[in-house]
Structure formats: structure tokens, C-alpha cells
Amino acid sequence: MSAAGNGIEVEQLVREYKKGPRAVNGIDLQVAPGEIYGFLGPNGAGKSTTVHVLTTLLPPTSGTARVGGHDVVKEGPKVRSLIGVALQEAALDPLLTGRDHLRLQATLQGVPKERRKVHADELLERVGLADAGDRKVQGYSGGMKRRLDLALALVHLPRILFLDEPTTGLDPQSRTAMWEEVARLRREESVTVFLTTQYLEEADVLADRVGIIDEGKIVAEGTPAALKAEIGRPSVHAIPEHEEDREKIAGFLAQFGEPLATTRDVAVRLRAGLGLTDIVRAVDANGVRIADLELRAPTLDDVFLAKTGRTLEGAQEEAEAEQEERRA
Amino acid sequence: MRLWNVISGVAWRTLKNALTNPQIVIPTMAFPLFFFTAFAGGLSQIRHVPGFGFPLGYTAFQFVFVLLQSAAFSGVFTGFGLARDFEGGFAKRLLLAAPHRSGIVIGYALAALIRWMVVAVFLTVLALAVGMQVGGGAVDLVGLYVLALLVNFCGFFWAGGIAMRFRTIQAAPLMQMPVFLILFFAPVYVPLELLEGWIEAVATVNPVTYLLETGRGFLAGDPPHALGAFLLAIGLGVAFWTWAFLGLRKAEAAGA
Numbered sequence: 001m002s003a004a005g006n007g008i009e010v011e012q013l014v015r016e017y018k019k020g021p022r023a024v025n026g027i028d029l030q031v032a033p034g035e036i037y038g039f040l041g042p043n044g045a046g047k048s049t050t051v052h053v054l055t056t057l058l059p060p061t062s063g064t065a066r067v068g069g070h071d072v073v074k075e076g077p078k079v080r081s082l083i084g085v086a087l088q089e090a091a092l093d094p095l096l097t098g099r100d101h102l103r104l105q106a107t108l109q110g111v112p113k114e115r116r117k118v119h120a121d122e123l124l125e126r127v128g129l130a131d132a133g134d135r136k137v138q139g140y141s142g143g144m145k146r147r148l149d150l151a152l153a154l155v156h157l158p159r160i161l162f163l164d165e166p167t168t169g170l171d172p173q174s175r176t177a178m179w180e181e182v183a184r185l186r187r188e189e190s191v192t193v194f195l196t197t198q199y200l201e202e203a204d205v206l207a208d209r210v211g212i213i214d215e216g217k218i219v220a221e222g223t224p225a226a227l228k229a230e231i232g233r234p235s236v237h238a239i240p241e242h243e244e245d246r247e248k249i250a251g252f253l254a255q256f257g258e259p260l261a262t263t264r265d266v267a268v269r270l271r272a273g274l275g276l277t278d279i280v281r282a283v284d285a286n287g288v289r290i291a292d293l294e295l296r297a298p299t300l301d302d303v304f305l306a307k308t309g310r311t312l313e314g315a316q317e318e319a320e321a322e323q324e325e326r327r328a
Numbered sequence: 329m330r331l332w333n334v335i336s337g338v339a340w341r342t343l344k345n346a347l348t349n350p351q352i353v354i355p356t357m358a359f360p361l362f363f364f365t366a367f368a369g370g371l372s373q374i375r376h377v378p379g380f381g382f383p384l385g386y387t388a389f390q391f392v393f394v395l396l397q398s399a400a401f402s403g404v405f406t407g408f409g410l411a412r413d414f415e416g417g418f419a420k421r422l423l424l425a426a427p428h429r430s431g432i433v434i435g436y437a438l439a440a441l442i443r444w445m446v447v448a449v450f451l452t453v454l455a456l457a458v459g460m461q462v463g464g465g466a467v468d469l470v471g472l473y474v475l476a477l478l479v480n481f482c483g484f485f486w487a488g489g490i491a492m493r494f495r496t497i498q499a500a501p502l503m504q505m506p507v508f509l510i511l512f513f514a515p516v517y518v519p520l521e522l523l524e525g526w527i528e529a530v531a532t533v534n535p536v537t538y539l540l541e542t543g544r545g546f547l548a549g550d551p552p553h554a555l556g557a558f559l560l561a562i563g564l565g566v567a568f569w570t571w572a573f574l575g576l577r578k579a580e581a582a583g584a
Binding site for chain 2: 052055056057058059077078080081085087089091092093095096100104105107108109110152
């Protein structure tokens with residue numbers, strides 16, 4: 001795999017903040033041209049810092065990164081002309097209109113004058129902002145700002161697109177629209193997409209390959225299917241009808257596999273060769289009543305749990321608690 | 329060509345905000361016009377003070393100060409905009425989109441210049457309308473406005489350097505106060521010869537004094553130290569240009 005085309009190559013990348021933690025701690029990754037790479041991890045894991053380094057916004061402390069065949073430190077201008085970027089917080093000017101933003105971005109990126117207006121109209125149409133294009137951004141909703149941000153990232157027809165948590169805070173409808181647009185870009189325009197997310201479903205639906213990052217290190221990498229296959233076995237989740245049966249259920253379910261740390265239900269990762277019918281028989285034999293019984297295929301959260309010992313949601317809560325502590 | 333794209337894009341956006349939003353355009357215009365009418369009108373009797381000696385009268389005497397002051401503050405106010413862009417995150421968009429980032433700084437400087445030129449036109453028209461006398465010829469007047477242009481660059485590059493180091497609008501007093509002080513520690517209301525005590529000592533070594541006296545000399549048609557004033561203004565311009573570009577490097581290293 002080479003980054004000479006539209007790919008990304010990262011070797012032993014480190015970024016340390018002054019008086020702060022090592023946000024990125026020696027990561028290696030490769031993204032093939034035309035691939036959607038999902039970079040999954042909780043808040044504070046190092047996702048955004050990695051994007052900032054790859055997009056030349058932040059110099060690395062050590063290590064190398066090449067984007068589209070160009071070194072991000074030595075060939076910043078070349079990298080910037082190849083990439084489109086939508087950062088986590090849409091950097092927009094509230095006093096400018098959506099169309100003004102597109103005009104500015106097109107000028108900065110060197111889009112020929114005669115193409116700027118037509119291109120702006122096309123992009124506004126494509127992201128569903130044709131009617132709002134002449135309104136000041138201060139009146140836009142969060143979803144509209146995100147869509148404008150995506151349009152801005154596409155102004156100069158970039159070969160590589162960086163999307164830093166593009167759907168955080170969006171309603172389900174806007175999120176689906178964003179996914180469709182990202183998938184279309186890869187399918188129809190062969191754009192390489194580096195997508196950071198904290199949503200498992202997003203990585204699962206969109207990404208060809210996923211890198212899972214935690215505390216600045218990549219803890220797992222592969223296609224979503226391969227990562228889940230690594231975990232291999234499904235899990236069974238039971239919700240007791242009567243709360244007092246919880247321990248009894250946990251006791252007999254333990255015969256079928258290793259217990260999983262969950263709060264709402266009682267769950268085990270099934271041993272090879274066992275299925276739901278074995279569990280149903282055991283429930284019947286033990287004479288307990290179950291409100292709900294579910295067999296779940298492994299998810300990326302299971303991968304995260306297997307690699308870090310925490311669920312993604314738990315890691316998220318930890319990160320938020322840490323941030324609160326720092327603020328206090 | 330790509331550098332010019334960045335310069336023109338940044339300047340267009342800065343000017344669009346500065347000249348089409350009443351909350352920005354009104355103070356920009358009103359500040360120098362108010363100073364001019366207040367100083368030139370309210371203090372006009374100073375022309376009768378023995379030793380005043382400026383041949384064109386008090387309106388012309390004050391006009392040059394307000395012209396240079398508006399040049400400096402148009403630069404400083406543009407620096408405020410740059411600081412706001414860093415604080416609000418918009419500077420990230422510029423840093424990500426611009427192949428040549430020096431174009432961002434130059435674009436803001438161009439915006440500061442055009443912003444001042446709009447003010448300068450209004451100020452000049454007002455001054456002529458209230459009967460300001462002009463003694464110098466076309467070359468002298470070009471000299472006066474070019475000198476003011478250099479002051480405008482100095483004002484912006486000073487403030488821009490601060491903006492890119494602190495990257496917050498909270499640094500605004502740090503951008504504004506030194507410029508305010510250095511301007512007002514020059515012979516603003518009366519010629520240097522009429523100043524006494526510590527203010528005279530400060531004004532004598534204040535570089536703005538030389539720029540101001542030369543500017544007034546241009547308007548009167550007899551600039552006292554034209555070459556020295558231009559060398560001084562260019563030297564300060566180069567120093568503050570360097571200061572601003574080192575500030576850009578700091579902002580880049582910090583990831584904006």
C-alpha cells in the first residue's frame with residue numbers, strides 16, 4: 001500500500017502537548033487510495049490530534065506522516081492543496097452567508113474564477129442548503145453548519161477528505177444524509193476518506209477499515225467484519241422478569257461462557273458450539289422467568305472491550321469525568 | 329497566483345465584515361471623525377498661543393495627527409479581527425485552506441490598508457469641507473499619505489503579532505494600549521517647541537514625533553526630515569513585519 005496516490009501513511013507518530021499528556025503515542029497506520037478509514041475511539045483518545053497533524057494544522061513531536069505522497073511537515077502547502085477538511089467544530093464566520101463562505105474557500109483554494117459560482121450553487125444544492133445559501137450563518141442550525149462545513153471541504157474537489165466527528169450532535173435524519181454523501185464521494189469520485197468517530201454504528205456502516213484508538217495508541221485495526229470475527233463468538237443477554245432472579249440467572253448462564261460486564265442485563269460471551277436453544281433449555285430447566293432474551297453478534301464495542309477492558313461508552317464516561325476534574 | 333488568491337480572499341472577507349456590518353463600520357468611521365472635529369474644533373484657539381507657528385492653522389495641524397492616528401488604529405482594529413478569528417476557530421479554516429500561509433497575514437494587512445483608505449477619504453473630505461488649508465504640492469501630499477500608509481502597516485503588524493501569539497481577543501488591550509500611548513506622547517495638541525517637562529523629554533525621543541512633524545511639514549509644503557521619517561517608518565515596518573511573521577510561526581506551532 002502506498003500513499004503516493006491518494007493514500008495516507010503514518011509511522012511512529014507522536015504528538016505531545018506542553019505540560020500535557022502524550023495525545024498521540026507512536027501510532028502507525030496506512031490508508032489506501034479510495035478507502036474509507038474509520039478512526040474510532042472515545043473523547044480524548046487522540047483522534048482529533050491525529051487529524052490535526054495529518055492536515056498540517058499541528059506539527060508532530062516525532063514520527064512521519066505522508067498524505068497523498070507528501071510529507072506533512074516538509075510539504076505542507078502540497079498536502080493542503082490535496083485535502084478537504086471538516087473539523088469537529090465547524091469553523092464558520094457568523095457574519096458571512098453560506099455562499100460567502102463558499103466563495104472565500106474557493107478563492108483560497110485557487111478554484112478558477114469562472115467556476116466558483118456554478119460550483120457553489122452545485123454544492124449548496126447537494127448539501128440541501130440551496131434555499132439558505134444567502135442567509136448569514138449566525139441563523140443556521142447545528143445540522144446546517146455541519147452540512148455547509150462539508151460543502152466547504154469539497155469546494156476544490158479534494159482527493160483526500162478528513163472528517164472529524166462529522167455527525168456528532170446531528171439528528172438521525174441529518175446523520176443518515178451525511179453518511180450517504182460520504183459513501184457517494186467514495187463510490188463516485190474515489191475520494192479517500194479519513195473519518196473519526198465515537199459512534200460504533202457509523203464506523204460499522206461506512207468504514208472499509210477501522211482503527212481503534214485509546215489513550216493515544218491504536219489498539220486494533222482491520223475491517224469491521226474481521227475485527228468482529230476476531231472476537232468470534234456471539235453473546236447472550238437476558239433481562240430477568242423479576243430483579244431477584246438476576247443472581248440465579250447469572251449463575252446458570254456462567255456455565256455457557258464468560259460473563260460480560262453490563263449494567264442493564266445479564267450477559268455472557270458464548271463458548272464455541274453453543275447457541276440460543278441451549279440457553280432457552282437451561283432457563284426452562286431452572287424455572288426462572290425472563291423478560292427478554294437476545295443473541296447478539298459481536299460488535300465493534302465488543303472489540304473495544306476485548307482490547308481495552310472497557311466498553312466504548314464506559315471509556316467515554318471516564319474521559320468526560322477526567323475533563324470535569326481538570327475543569328474543577 | 330496561489331499566494332494572491334489567499335491574500336485577496338482574506339482581504340475580501342475581512343473588508344466585507346468591516347464595511348457591511350454597522351456594528352463594525354460605525355465605530356471605525358466615527359472614531360477618527362469624532363477626534364478630528366473635537367480636537368480641531370474645540371481646541372482651535374491654540375493657534376493664537378505664542379510660538380504655535382504652524383502656518384496652515386490648527387485644523388491642518390490636527391488633521392495630520394488624526395490621519396496618522398486613524399492609520400495606526402485601522403491596523404490595530406484589523407488585528408482585533410485576527411485575534412477574534414483565532415479565538416472563534418475561523419483562523420483554522422484559513423490555515424487549512426491556504427497553501428501559502430504568509431498570504432493570510434498579508435491579506436489582513438491589505439484589508440487594514442483599504443479600511444484605512446476609506447476612513448482617510450472621509451476624513452480628508454471633511455477637513456477640506458471645514459476649510460483646511462493645504463500648502464504642499466502633489467508630491468508633498470503623496471508623501472503624507474504614503475507615510476500614513478506605513479504607519480497603518482506598522483499598526484497592523486504590531487497588533488497582528490500580538491493576535492497570533494495570544495490567539496484571543498482578550499489580548500486587545502495589549503494591542504491597543506502601546507499604540508495609544510506612543511501616539512499621545514507625541515506633540516499632539518501643540519508643536520514640540522511648546523511642550524515642557526517630562527512630556528517634552530518623552531516626545532523628543534518618541535519616533536512618532538518625527539513622523540508627525542514630517543507629516544505636518546508635507547501638508548505645509550516644507551517637510552523637516554522627510555528622508556529620516558521614511559527610513560524610520562520603513563525600519564519600524566520591517567521590524568513589525570518580522571514580529572508578525574514570527575507570530576504566525578508560533579500560531580502554526582500551537583496548532584492555532
